[in-house]
Amino acid sequence: MRTGGRTASFTLHDVIEAGARIGLVELSVQSVADALGVTTAAIYRHVRSRSALEGLVGEAVLDKLTLVDDPAEPTVAHLVSFAAQLRRFTLGHPGTAQYMQRLFPRGPSGIRLLEHQITALGPRGYDPPAAVVLSSSIATMAIGATVAEQERATVLDTPAVEEAQAAMADSALLRRANAGIPAHTPEDYFVFMLTASAKGLVAQLPPGRPVTVPRTAF
Incomplete structure (x- = not known):
């Protein structure tokens, strides 16, 4: 996302999406920065810590979990x-x-x-x-x-x-x-x-x- 020596704008949503693509096992502030082509300092403008990043990405991944209940089951x-x-x-x-x-x-x-x-x-x-x-x-x-x-x-x-x-x-x-x-x-x-x-x-x-x-x- 660097163009002409300047950093293109990105949003928290972009950070979360990049983190979800990377996955929780390999997740780090550096890996997200690399995926977006920005510096880690730029990532920290959106998330305060690696733990906060994990929370945002973890919840985004788990949001895809849909539980099915069969009412006939005991x-x-x-x-x-x-x-x-x-x-x-x-x-x-x-x-x-x-x-x-x-x-x-x-x-x-x-x-x-x-x-x-x-x-x-x-x-x-x-x-x-x-x-x-x-x-x-x-x-x-x-x-x-x-x-x-x-x-x-x-x-x-x-x-x-x-x-x-x-x-x-x-x-x-x-x-x-x-x-x-x-x-x-x-x-x-x-x-x-x-x-x-x-x-x-x-x-x-x-x-x-x-x-x-x-x-x-x-």
């Missing part, structure tokens, strides 16, 4: 579907799971998702406080599991993983245990784990029960 199936939709979207937009992990349920995207869930769980017998507790719990687990899945994918075929796999192969007990586990995909395991979690949450907080915080003695 509560557990709905919660698992909610989790699976979060997983698919964040896997398709690297960095968004980590962004949500730091901010959920704060921020515009978290507010929008929780409002969607309050509306969806109301006809299933849940008042707003219970809907928020159920949805926040499921979202936290789904996002955490997705972040872990992404991080595992970055270390596949590394010496550390190969050493760990070799150590497991040396255990006769683990070999027998693994032999009894059917072949499955990461998505299969995610659905298994989130289904079990959703069943536990619904058992702990069935429709009509007020939200309470259990106390444990140590």
Whole structure:
């Protein structure tokens, strides 16, 4: 955007669009400046910090997330579907799971998702406080599991993983245990784990029960 030695004008919208194209993983003030052909000082006239830039770009990316609710699904199936939709979207937009992990349920995207869930769980017998507790719990687990899945994918075929796999192969007990586990995909395991979690949450907080915080003695 430099023409004839002078910097062409650009807007905050241009900054956000450039950041969204770059993606949250590679996002930096410098990368946006390079994409727009301007200096970092020019970018800082629109955003006060790298953190503020991440917030603007993160919300712009998550604004594309559209959740689908099937009213015929029972509560557990709905919660698992909610989790699976979060997983698919964040896997398709690297960095968004980590962004949500730091901010959920704060921020515009978290507010929008929780409002969607309050509306969806109301006809299933849940008042707003219970809907928020159920949805926040499921979202936290789904996002955490997705972040872990992404991080595992970055270390596949590394010496550390190969050493760990070799150590497991040396255990006769683990070999027998693994032999009894059917072949499955990461998505299969995610659905298994989130289904079990959703069943536990619904058992702990069935429709009509007020939200309470259990106390444990140590």
